[in-house]
Amino acid sequence: MTCHGDDNKLSLDSIRDSLIRQEDTIIFNLIERIKFPTNPTLYKQPSSFNISGFSGSLFQYLFQETEALQSKVGRYISPEENPFFPNNLPDSIIPPTKCTPVLHSAAESVNVNEKILDVYINQMLPLFCTEADDIGNLATTAACDIQLLQALSRRIHYGKFVAEVKFRDCTDEYKQFILAQDRDALMKLLTFEAVEEMVKKRVAKKAGVFGQEVTLNDSAKEVKGKVDPSLVSRLYDEWIMPLTKLVEVEYLLRRLD
């Protein structure tokens, strides 16, 4: 969804379609990233290499500079995009589009990217990648990381739109728990186990399809796919869906501010 100006477009159906399409993006980017090993040198803090005027990891440097560049052409004007390094981002040279804002203004303060980055480096990469350093491919690896992290972040922060449409559909029900600032009740209201099970099954199936080795020979023997479908299912179960719901709850708690 490019512009939410037309409120009729903000339906749970259109949001669901976008979330389903984003699954493909996440799996494509995941398959591309895990061609490479973990590459711990990239994330070592401080970096073993000297970056003048910078004290973090190589990856942090690359990611921060990439975000600054993308900020100039308006990436973070979009309510769908949330920066990982929001401090000191340069202004956009592109004027904002004239959409009526769909989200409550409190949306801007909901950002779980710090958690996403932590989970990504410390849990996801070791789970999906061979443990090794491939110094010759650090830049390419980091480029894949950035694409994948941005796709994960977009998916997870889409929770703001999910929460907004749910709030609009059942305002009274949500209102009571928001006024009581009752996290647990909101979380319960937002959780649909049957839907979550379906998502886990679907992403595993997608991982199998997109990760397969396609050959012209139909009778070719089964080879191991590029990504383990059960791990993709776990990625959604343990991190993507819980973090999305965290975004939903955080957004709702501020929805009446």
Added chain:
Amino acid sequence: MTCHGDDNKLSLDSIRDSLIRQEDTIIFNLIERIKFPTNPTLYKQPSSFNISGFSGSLFQYLFQETEALQSKVGRYISPEENPFFPNNLPDSIIPPTKCTPVLHSAAESVNVNEKILDVYINQMLPLFCTEADDIGNLATTAACDIQLLQALSRRIHYGKFVAEVKFRDCTDEYKQFILAQDRDALMKLLTFEAVEEMVKKRVAKKAGVFGQEVTLNDSAKEVKGKVDPSLVSRLYDEWIMPLTKLVEVEYLLRRLD
């Protein structure tokens, strides 16, 4: 292939495996790029927006700055990577890996990225994308462009390795045409129509598999895929394979320098 230090690894088989795997990368990135329309505003030269100290297009600015960033962490030390904007690239802070060079030193002077960029913007994008501007997604579109262009460039410049291994395998045959600087004879020697037909069929099949909408419902009605397989076949036929062979010929012409 990370390091070609061990000459035994430079076999036509290992190169072919890499080229086949790179097809998947190209198709994934293509599918992701063509979610967006052509976005001519991005490539307009000079840009309609004011980028201080820069007179090219928005895209050129973003791409050039991204390459500069990646150059610092050693992207262009790798013989597999060729910059689109080779002038004034900053030095790498990562030391080069200690591989015995596989390619002849003339390899560095073979770079067809200017042609790739021209074909990409003026022929490929109009063929694959809806003609429109989506100002809210310029940064995201450009990020996809860069990933895709780098994948295309890597694939096409892999021709250097193909040429090297072919030269080593049939040195005498190639030598005569190189000494005569006979482009046409070299091109003929490098062309295997049956192989090219197979590649075209395989990438079309891959486009069908990776572009499909995967649902849990097996009996779901056929929906239009995310990319037209016949166009992917054409992409290989008209641009990727001819440009790869151009790289091979250019490399061979300088192989005895």
